[in-house]
Each structure stands twice: as structure tokens, then as C-alpha cells.
Amino acid sequence: MVSAGNSSGRLASNRAAAPYAKVKQFVKDQLAGGRWAPGALMPSEAELVAQFGVSRMTANRALRELQNEGLVDRVQGVGTFAAQLHSVSSTLTIRDLHSEIVERGHRHHAQVHIAREERATDALAQRLGISDGATVFHTLIVHHENDVPLQCEDRYVNPACAPGYLDVDFSRTTPTQYLLEVAPLWEAQYSIEASAATAEESRLLGIDAGEPCLVLVRRTVSRGVPVTIARMVHPGSLYQIDGKFKP
Amino acid sequence: MVSAGNSSGRLASNRAAAPYAKVKQFVKDQLAGGRWAPGALMPSEAELVAQFGVSRMTANRALRELQNEGLVDRVQGVGTFAAQLHSVSSTLTIRDLHSEIVERGHRHHAQVHIAREERATDALAQRLGISDGATVFHTLIVHHENDVPLQCEDRYVNPACAPGYLDVDFSRTTPTQYLLEVAPLWEAQYSIEASAATAEESRLLGIDAGEPCLVLVRRTVSRGVPVTIARMVHPGSLYQIDGKFKP
DNA sequence: CAGTGGTCTAGACCACTGA
């Protein structure tokens, strides 16, 4: 399962909250209570300084963090305003499937159908930033949760980024885990869509052809070099992405 | 279309970058260049102070912001470490469909099929936090992009939060727009799944029954009070959610 | 011009960690 959420709250500790945190929470509570309509002028740093007896840097940090969280808009020379909240945002985290399954207390099992070198098609070579007809690594793995097929992972890897990719034992390590080690700090583009299972996918996932599937396509780039493109297909009846948004 | 992304870069301005921003960018570049393996010890604040000739507060802000972005882990009494990047995150923004369509330069048109009061079922009453058998507002609207049906929006609204809901002209204002005005600053839970179009959905969307659809279910809460539950069904062939992640 | 936010400094006290 893909989990999402945003980390807003500080750790609850026995120590007294820091002054900047108190100011921030105060403003946040008032905001949540409707004290200021969206777009309304809020207290200036100077007012918070007077009200809480803190230094300006402390008031500034409180408001700056609220700005980073999208709760207020600040304009130099003008003031701080309650944000409009035109949109609902959430941090979406795409995690390693193995960890997800294990965290649920379930068994994960990967079945490797393909793990080999191939010549890249032109389209693929372009998306992976390699030359036409060059070699790519290709794996096709079906992941099971408690022996139920949950994800069919069709992945291409740029050999320059992970030369040892095909030597990995994918019944013990997922491609995601391995690639995160080899190529840390990456960018990713993804898309989420619904589409019908192809004949092959339906066979691998043990569902009927044409059944609705949730498909995640992800392309990752590490230090400017494309690393991998993966297409992850899940039976619509078994997999959903959950998330929440909380200011 | 749902768009996603994260705002990492500062506005490019003609003014010189602030010292904290320089330090931050320097560390970020080194991190991206692989200077420190995940988990490796990074420069302390004191070292950055010496290296850049800035005050500790300035170095602290740079590292603190990198920590908030998930790029480094800091442990009091120990040091600053390159983050493991176990997961790939992205800000997912669920926007108002009308704005999305208009931004693409296309025409939006909404067809209202249902807009009435109903008695809530028990399950619905519970999810909306109202008493059993109480009245709810129900709308069923199909949104078109350039006259192609794109979304079937089945929505229930807590009358206490939006008494004037049924008076809105939904051919001119979307429920999302209206509710954001009436009930600002809210929490939301959502799920994204793939499922087959029901008979009614297929009729409303002009697709075959059983076709894969991308379904978004969203429940929103304003100031602790449940406001609305919406189920938005999109033909899988027309709609996908795109996003990117960039540290 | 007064008021606003953006940022920096030099110093401070503290809690925490590991040798």
C-alpha cells in the first residue's frame, strides 16, 4: 500500500515547548478557529513580539514555518495574511513494497520472471538517456503479499548506474531497495492511472484480462542521469493509495 | 488532471542570494554530487561557520531547512548525517477541476444530474458526523472538458457546514470552489483506486460498463466537523495523476 | 514616512551524546 501524510506535529516531549513553537501553535489554533478569514491581515511580527514577550527572530521563525506549510502568505513591506487554501495538498510517499508488506505483519514473496540484458528500443533508450540499441537491464517481478499477487513490476535499468543489478537476488532484495542504495538522492516523475490488465498481466496477477488495475509508472533520475523506469501494475481490488492532509 | 510537485527552489531574483541560502545550496550540491554516502557524517554547524564566515544561526538555518526537506538527519549531541532516502516523496495537490481545465485553455462544462436533500443512510450519517436519518445534501455532477465527460462527481454535504449549498449554480461554480469558500482550512483524507465503471457511471461518462476508472474518494473536515464526502470517477483512458519529486 | 518582512550577528544557555 502506498501511504501518505504530512508531518506537522513536533514530537511530544516532557520538556516545555519552545517559545517559537508556542507562538506558532497559538497562531495556528486561531487560524483553525476561523479567527481570520482567508486573505485577512494577521498580526505582524512586532505585535507577536509584544504579545508573547519574545524576540523578533522567534516570532519570525513561527510565521516563516507557517508560511512554509502554506498556512499564511507573507509579503515584504505589507504584512502576513491568512492563506486562501485553494487546493488541498498532501505529501505522497511512494515506499518500498517489501517494507510496506512487512510493516503490516504480512509475508512478502517475489517471483522473478525475467532478469536479463536486452537491447533498448529507441523510445526506451531515449527515456533512459542512453544510445540507440545499447544494452539495458530488464526485470519482471511479481510481488506477493501472503501469497496473493499484489504487484507486477516491469522495470528497465540503466546499466551505467547499477552495473551489478542483474547479480542481485531479487527474492531477497527488491529492485527499489537495491537501487536506492546504489543511486541515492534522486529525482522522480510518476504517473498514476487506471487501466485494464493486459493478457500477460492478468496471467501473472491471477486476475481476469481486462480487470481494472492501478498502474504506477515511475522514472527516476540520480545526479542528472536517468536510472530506471518502472511500471507497477496492481489489481484494483487489492491495492489503493491512501493519504491525508492536515494543516 | 491532478498536478503534483514540490516547491524547492527560491524565486530567482537579481539580488544576491542570502548567506543562509548559499550555505544551504552548497551543502545540497555536495549531497547531490555524492560527497556523502547516505548515513555519513556531514559538516557540523561549527565547521560551516568557519568555512563560510557566517554566524551559527545562519548555518543552523541552512541545515534545519535541509532537515525539513528530508535531505539530512540531525541528532542533538551527535551530528548531521546524510539522509537515507528510503522513500520517494512528493507533494500531491488535488486541485479544483474547473481551474485545471481552464488552465489548459480548455472549456469546462458541468452537467447537474442530482441536487437535492436526502435522508442519510446510517453509514453516511456516521461518516459525516450527523445523526441517523438526518438530512444531507446530495449532488451528482458530470464535468466535461471540451464536451468530453471527464469526471463523475457524487457528493454528500453536511448541511450544517454549508446551508446554502443547494442554492449554488453548479453550472457556474464547482462544489469544490464553493465549499473552500464556506469552510476554509480543512483536513482531508483521500484514497485513490482503480475500479470498474458501474452501469450508472458508464452511462454518465459515455463509456462501456466495466471500463477501468480512476476513482478518488475524498472526505474533508473543517474545524473538526466533517464537511463533505465526494467520490470522483474518471475514465482511466482520459485521466491520470502526474507528479514529480525533486530534492 | 512609518510599518512591514528578510536576514544576519555575536553571544548565550541548554540537553544530549559518546569517549
Place this chain on the structure above:
DNA sequence: CAGTGGTCTAGACCACTGA
């Protein structure tokens, strides 16, 4: 114990805005 990060302060200079 020395080194680390967490935080605060009192003051400063600046850019920007709108009256």
C-alpha cells in the same frame, strides 16, 4: 569532558510597500 545540535536574545541593516 568536548563536541553536537536546539533555541533564544537584542540589536542591526536592508528592501519593500503604501499612505
